[in-house]
Amino acid sequence: MYVYQSIAQSLCDHGFDTMFGLMGDANLFMVDHYVRSGGGTFVPVAFEGSAVLMALAHGRVSGRVGIATVTHGPALTNCVTALTEGARGRVPMVLLAGDTAVSNPQNLQNIDQRETVKVTGAGFEQMRSPETASYDVAHAIYRAQVEKRPIVLNMPVDFMWQEIEHTRHVFPAFNAPSHVPEGxxxxxxxxxxxxxxxxxxxxxxxxxxxxxxxxxxxxxxxxxxxxxxxxxxxxxxxxxxxxxxxxxxxxxxxxxxxxxxxxxxxxxxxxxxxxxxxxxxxxxxxxxxxxxxxxxxxxxxxxxxxxxxxxxxxxxxxxxxxxxxxxxxxxxxxxxxxxxTAHPKGNPDKAKPGFVNFEYALDRLESALPRDRFLTTDGGRFMTEVWCRISCPNAESFIASTNFGSIGLGLQVAIGTGFAVPDRPVVLFTGDGGFMMGGINEFNTAVRMNQDLIVIVANDSAYGAEHIQFLDRNMDPGLSMFDWPSFARIATALGGHGVVVNSVESLEDAIRAIDTRDKPLLIELRLDPNDVPRMRI
Missing domain, CATH: 3.40.50.1220 (TPP-binding domain)
Incomplete structure (x- = not known):
């Protein structure tokens, strides 16, 4: 058996059936063996950091260690924000990262991957030799469970085609409840x-x-x-x-x-x-x-x-x-x-022409969205009203991607969640800036994977938190304003279905689209940037 086969087999030995990632020269053969010989599901993403976020969500919701893979150099640096989000959220996952051959220091993609990982708060596990490949995979999985954080397993590309004898290693994580206190x-x-x-x-x-x-x-x-x-x-x-x-x-x-x-x-x-x-x-x-x-x-x-x-x-x-x-x-x-427990009801008559009142839209969506929904949210000034007005069935049915204060992580988290709960609809609330940053990259991934996903984009044509700061100091907020393209049209172009909401009547059209959806649905709420509630944090 070759090393790349042993790595893939090690994942199968642990019973992992889903892996998120982006292939490159340092991990493509491992991914191929995992799918063709191991029967695993590989979810190909558009951006490397998305693989980590999806694996984090999948692992947290499924109660197992999430698994992702990327190649070396810029692929790993593209994961820095996602790894930090996972480390601060204390979520166990393993990122199988290729690494440049030691014999090729002039490779353009060569960086010190250990130091790159260290700044994120994630753990680093070096694959020590071809012969220890399966042991090192198992130990990385073990560390993720007991340390409750992402672990990056560094896989030198020059190991991959070396022949070895595969040995099965699975290390149990001892997670018995802590003692009852006394004294x-x-x-x-x-x-x-x-x-x-x-x-x-x-x-x-x-x-x-x-x-x-x-x-x-x-x-x-x-x-x-x-x-x-x-x-x-x-x-x-x-x-x-x-x-x-x-x-x-x-x-x-x-x-x-x-x-x-x-x-x-x-x-x-x-x-x-x-x-x-x-x-x-x-x-x-x-x-x-x-x-x-x-x-x-x-x-x-x-x-x-x-x-x-x-x-x-x-x-x-x-x-x-x-x-x-x-x-x-x-x-x-x-x-x-x-x-x-009562929040003030939204007033539909408060909105100017061409916009919808955000609180009213949330109140209507609260009653119209599927009751068994899994709720996810991105970062942004819209989020506190969503947290207060949109419910979820239980604590296990909610993820807010806010551990690092970043925007643009929500859609990836929603997709990873969808693979953990394939029989339930996943609802994501995101802002316009967050969707431009990370959502457009991966909306087509949800389409390709045929997910039951409902995305609500709060589009106030601004970076809202900065917009408020300008207004609070009586300054022109123009630099925080953006003339975005139509997100609803983008969603349709990417293979989903998009609906623009700029009035009470079009909100009802969107609600009907929720009931009849047969592909990923995006609802674009057009909001007046001067009439979006302030963040409550």
């Missing part, structure tokens, strides 16, 4: 919770597997539930779910959070957007539960922290409350949930 820290945490009169429970995406236990604790305390942005939808069906905690809360929910005297936070690092830079934690006891010690006090120093499994800890707290016969707080009885 002084637990005593202090239980004491704070037991004495609270207005406790509130906050959960992040790190607690996604503990919904039942956390809900049981909330019911025992009669405490409302809230989530971080990444965990949006986690408690959607609970009667005392106040939705997103922090700067994205409704004004009434923000006031209710401010009145709380204890926050019990599970699986979150307490980012400053969540805490409103600490303002929402003032005059409160804060108990933080996280199974990763480096996430504790990363952004905010709690009064007590328990490095432990969320579900086991929630159950343990309930046991001690019952053992001590601590009465429920009664906080939920003070709350009017209809008021706490």
């Amino acid at each position: 002084k820290d637990l005593d202090e945490a239980v004491g704070m919770i037991a004495s609270a009169r207005r406790p509130i429970i906050l959960a992040g995406i790190g607690a996604k597997d503990a919904v039942a236990q956390i809900t049981k604790l909330a019911d025992r305390l009669e405490a409302p539930l809230a989530t971080t942005l990444k965990a949006k939808g986690m408690f959607r069906d609970h009667p005392y779910n106040i939705d997103i905690f922090g700067t994205l809360s409704t004004p009434a929910a923000y006031d209710a959070i401010a009145k709380a005297d204890c926050v019990i936070a599970f699986g979150t690092s307490l980012h400053h957007f969540t805490t409103d830079q600490g303002a929402l934690m003032k005059n409160k006891r804060v108990v933080q539960v996280n199974n990763t010690v480096t996430e504790v006090a990363k952004n905010y120093h709690p009064d007590v922290a328990l490095v432990a499994d969320a579900g086991l800890t929630a159950d343990n707290i309930v046991w001690w409350l019952n053992e001590a016969e601590i009465p429920a707080s009664g906080f939920t009885a003070e709350l009017d949930m209809d008021v706490l």
Whole structure:
């Protein structure tokens, strides 16, 4: 067996059936063997960074390690933003990157690939020799699982046609739940919770597997539930779910959070957007539960922290409350949930001719989009209204590509998600600048792959965040304005179906197109740049 065959076989040994990538001279034979002999699905992208983003989304949604491949040099540098997004999001994936032969230092595409990867926060694994190829693949996959970040496996091109004997290597990752805490820290945490009169429970995406236990604790305390942005939808069906905690809360929910005297936070690092830079934690006891010690006090120093499994800890707290016969707080009885969760309705008459009111369009889309949707969002000034007004079935059905603050990543994430949930529609909200940057590159990929994808482009003909800054300083925003082409026409030209929405009537046409779609659909919302809601973060 040749090395390129051994690498492909190693992926099959692990049961990986989907790989995203772009072929070049350093990985094309491996990809070919993976498809023709291994029976794997290869998703060819238009831009290398897209492969990483798709693999990140596919891995996160499927619960497995995402797999991507690119060739060497500029192919890898084109992945820097995507790798950083994955590293900051703590998403396990492996990028199989070719590398220039050591014997060819004058190759135009030769760079120090280890140093390139290091700046992103991703891990680097060097394929050491032809004989260790399968071991090195397995070890990279293992590292991705336990380190919870992308790992780049560096594959020298001069190894590929060397003959070896393939050995199967699959290393198990030991991910047993962390221990239940005990001792002084637990005593202090239980004491704070037991004495609270207005406790509130906050959960992040790190607690996604503990919904039942956390809900049981909330019911025992009669405490409302809230989530971080990444965990949006986690408690959607609970009667005392106040939705997103922090700067994205409704004004009434923000006031209710401010009145709380204890926050019990599970699986979150307490980012400053969540805490409103600490303002929402003032005059409160804060108990933080996280199974990763480096996430504790990363952004905010709690009064007590328990490095432990969320579900086991929630159950343990309930046991001690019952053992001590601590009465429920009664906080939920003070709350009017209809008021706490209501966002102001959009006004269709507010829009100028040729535009549609953004809030009204979102309200209509919320009721018209498929109920079993998987929701994804890009970055941009439009996004906070989307997060607040567009729901998702649960926390596992939502991804916001915002870990690095980049725009132009959303469509790639949506496509990767589609391969993980092929029986469900994927909905992406993106801005005009983000779609120009990364969406046009890959919309045809969704067409070629026949995905059930609905893309809503918020087109205000501007880079919105910069537009606002110019206006706030009474300056001419002209440099932030762009006369973009019609995204709806581009979508149609790329093989999908596009609809322009510039009135209430055309919005209804778009909604009918949702119901009759048989190919990737793009809905272009034409927005007045001076009438787009401000970001809430």
